[in-house]
Amino acid sequence: MTSLRNATLVWLTVLLTLVGAAAVVISYEFAQGEANDLLDTLLHQIALNVGPRLGTPGTLAHEHDPEDELVIQIWNANGERLQTSHPEIDIPQQTEAGFANARAGGEDWRSYRLAEADRSVQVSQRMAVRHEIAEHAALHAAAPILVIIPLAWLVVGWVIGKMSGRLTTLAQTIAARGTDSNNSIPPDGVPKEITPLINAMNTLIVRLQTALDGQRRFVGDAAHALKTPLTALRLQIENLEGQITETARTRLSDLAMGARRATTLVDQLLAMARYDGAPEEPQREQIELVELVKNCVADQIVLAQRKEIDLGITDQENGTIQGSSKELRTLFANLIDNAICYTPSKGTIDISIRPGGTGMVVEIADTGCGIPEDLLPRIFDRFVRAAASGVVEGSGLGLAIVKAIADRHGIRVTLTNRQEGTGVIARVVFRNSS
Amino acid sequence: MRVLLIEDDPMIGKSLARSLRAQDMSVDWTRNGLEGEEALSVGGHALVLLDLGLPGKHGLEVLKSIRAAGNRVPVLIITAREAVDERVAGLELGADDYIVKPFDVRELVARMHAVLRRHEGRAGSIMETGETTLDLASHELSYRGNRVILPSREFALMRALMERPGTILAKRHLEEQLYGWGEEVESNAVDVLIHSIRKKFEKDIIRNIRGAGWMVVKVGP
Numbered sequence: 001m002t003s004l005r006n007a008t009l010v011w012l013t014v015l016l017t018l019v020g021a022a023a024v025v026i027s028y029e030f031a032q033g034e035a036n037d038l039l040d041t042l043l044h045q046i047a048l049n050v051g052p053r054l055g056t057p058g059t060l061a062h063e064h065d066p067e068d069e070l071v072i073q074i075w076n077a078n079g080e081r082l083q084t085s086h087p088e089i090d091i092p093q094q095t096e097a098g099f100a101n102a103r104a105g106g107e108d109w110r111s112y113r114l115a116e117a118d119r120s121v122q123v124s125q126r127m128a129v130r131h132e133i134a135e136h137a138a139l140h141a142a143a144p145i146l147v148i149i150p151l152a153w154l155v156v157g158w159v160i161g162k163m164s165g166r167l168t169t170l171a172q173t174i175a176a177r178g179t180d181s182n183n184s185i186p187p188d189g190v191p192k193e194i195t196p197l198i199n200a201m202n203t204l205i206v207r208l209q210t211a212l213d214g215q216r217r218f219v220g221d222a223a224h225a226l227k228t229p230l231t232a233l234r235l236q237i238e239n240l241e242g243q244i245t246e247t248a249r250t251r252l253s254d255l256a257m258g259a260r261r262a263t264t265l266v267d268q269l270l271a272m273a274r275y276d277g278a279p280e281e282p283q284r285e286q287i288e289l290v291e292l293v294k295n296c297v298a299d300q301i302v303l304a305q306r307k308e309i310d311l312g313i314t315d316q317e318n319g320t321i322q323g324s325s326k327e328l329r330t331l332f333a334n335l336i337d338n339a340i341c342y343t344p345s346k347g348t349i350d351i352s353i354r355p356g357g358t359g360m361v362v363e364i365a366d367t368g369c370g371i372p373e374d375l376l377p378r379i380f381d382r383f384v385r386a387a388a389s390g391v392v393e394g395s396g397l398g399l400a401i402v403k404a405i406a407d408r409h410g411i412r413v414t415l416t417n418r419q420e421g422t423g424v425i426a427r428v429v430f431r432n433s434s
Numbered sequence: 435m436r437v438l439l440i441e442d443d444p445m446i447g448k449s450l451a452r453s454l455r456a457q458d459m460s461v462d463w464t465r466n467g468l469e470g471e472e473a474l475s476v477g478g479h480a481l482v483l484l485d486l487g488l489p490g491k492h493g494l495e496v497l498k499s500i501r502a503a504g505n506r507v508p509v510l511i512i513t514a515r516e517a518v519d520e521r522v523a524g525l526e527l528g529a530d531d532y533i534v535k536p537f538d539v540r541e542l543v544a545r546m547h548a549v550l551r552r553h554e555g556r557a558g559s560i561m562e563t564g565e566t567t568l569d570l571a572s573h574e575l576s577y578r579g580n581r582v583i584l585p586s587r588e589f590a591l592m593r594a595l596m597e598r599p600g601t602i603l604a605k606r607h608l609e610e611q612l613y614g615w616g617e618e619v620e621s622n623a624v625d626v627l628i629h630s631i632r633k634k635f636e637k638d639i640i641r642n643i644r645g646a647g648w649m650v651v652k653v654g655p
Contacts, residue, residue: 224515227536228445228514230536231446231514231537232443232446232449234538235449235450236445238453238539239452239453239456242456263536294601294646295600297602297643297646298643301641302641302651305638305641311643311644313645316645
């Protein structure tokens with residue numbers, strides 16, 4: 001992963017270092033050139049003005065760096081040295097008059113020799129002085145850059161931190177979105193450079209939403225189109241019933257069962273297409289929960305009693321909830337239907353309706369086989385079934401529809417295995433605000 | 435009884451016509467709205483089964499134009515759409531009832547008879563749900579071919595249950611329906627009446643839901 005902050009810091013540091021290095025080199029060169037000109041002029045002037053006698057160097061100000069001292073030597077016409085300011089330093093007389101570089105006492109010297117009629121005066125200065133001046137100038141040029149580098153780190157770090165803070169907020173907004181949310185991501189407060197990314201994401205959201213809508217519509221339309229041939233099939237089966245032998249009739253009832261299962265599946269697919277991720281808000285009506293659940297029980301009582309299951313209501317405390325009665329009826333019908341399907345003959349299903357901590361709670365407890373623990377986390381997924389096909393009929397869509405409706409209403413539905421005995425407790429928890 | 439079936443799907447049309455003929459009805463089958471209208475203008479049908487998704491002319495348009503022409507023939511709509519809007523539109527345009535695909539022939543025939551009864555003004559005298567029929571004039575209750583004339587308390591109980599088929603009625607609610615304010619009611623009075631009715635027919639004529647009450651089933655099993 002590339003870090004914007006690290007990349008910026010590295011390249012900025014490289015740039016500043018290069019600029020600093022260039023400043024050092026250029027300052028050094030310029031300062032040295034300037035110093036050469038200035039000091040050469042100085043040597044020339046001194047040589048012109050050297051009198052007949054030289055002062056004692058010892059009397060010169062002591063606080064001066066001895067390195068800064070000039071060495072002045074005077075020779076007669078015969079080449080004998082008459083005087084010198086520093087007897088301990090012996091710089092040979094240069095052959096040519098004018099400027100020259102010399103070496104003496106292990107040091108480099110810059111010398112100027114002025115040849116007069118009776119004498120020749122040579123003024124010399126250590127080269128080191130010139131280097132020192134140039135070095136100082138270079139250091140002065142480099143110093144601000146050395147200060148700027150850490151400052152730049154701080155500033156860049158702060159600015160990028162601030163920018164990435166906004167991006168983090170944006171990321172949290174995006175992460176919190178539901179899959180059904182088709183609002184575009186607002187580009188407010190986001191760096192301008194990121195806007196193309198957000199625009200692209202918004203376009204993608206619209207395209208995905210269109211694709212999702214199309215898919216949902218397709219499932220709905222397909223399920224719907226299946227209804228007519230299924231009706232015809234069932235009519236034909238009914239027509240056959242009166243006209244065939246007893247043995248054939250058993251097979252025909254299997255066929256009729258198959259047609260009924262197909263019908264159920266079509267209805268479930270329609271429900272799935274209608275509720276799962278549908279952008280429309282569910283209706284909000286005031287509903288008497290006891291009334292609603294009792295109606296669902298009434299719808300299923302024939303099925304339960306055919307299996308000799310004792311389906312009953314243990315607690316019924318009144319309380320109102322808000323939501324679509326049609327959808328909530330589907331939710332409870334699916335849960336009760338599951339309880340009936342998974343409870344063996346002569347079993348018991350207890351339903352209780354009472355107020356809980358956050359709102360009304362409905363519990364549907366059966367005495368069926370329960371749900372394998374490893375399936376519990378996935379039990380609301382599509383086509384996940386607690387029993388092998390063939391043992392209990394079903395499509396595996398019932399609980400997915402329950403989940404879709406519950407999500408739309410902000411209801412919490414949980415399925416747990418009973419602690420005592422076997423069976424499942426389906427718990428539907430409403431929120432007072434919902 | 436002569437029935438006009440307006441249905442474009444050949445599979446449904448053929449099977450339905452056969453089913454209805456097996457019920458001793460004579461069926462005229464047309465496959466689109468225009469032919470249907472033509473058949474209706476000739477007349478002579480006791481009832482019309484009208485599919486909504488027709489080619490040429492939509493079922494609701496057909497309904498609209500026959501009602502506009504002053505034809506009062508009973509119309510039962512057959513639709514694959516569960517959409518409430520379409521059903522409401524059908525009823526508002528003057529349909530007598532509707533049935534949603536897929537359906538059982540038994541249910542369709544029961545609905546047809548109910549529509550006809552209502553149309554002939556006999557509806558007020560008979561209550562019918564699923565396999566149960568209660569004659570309000572003679573107090574005769576019939577269930578799965580078994581007919582018995584009920585004593586007045588049992589009749590009142592049965593009537594209370596059949597007024598809201600498919601709804602669980604609590605014991606207290608039934609007591610309120612059966613007994614006046616001043617009357618002394620035995621705590622098991624309703625249970626005794628139900629036991630008596632069940633004995634005359636079958637146990638499942640009145641369904642008990644533990645902890646909730648009693649009901650009669652809305653649609654036959």
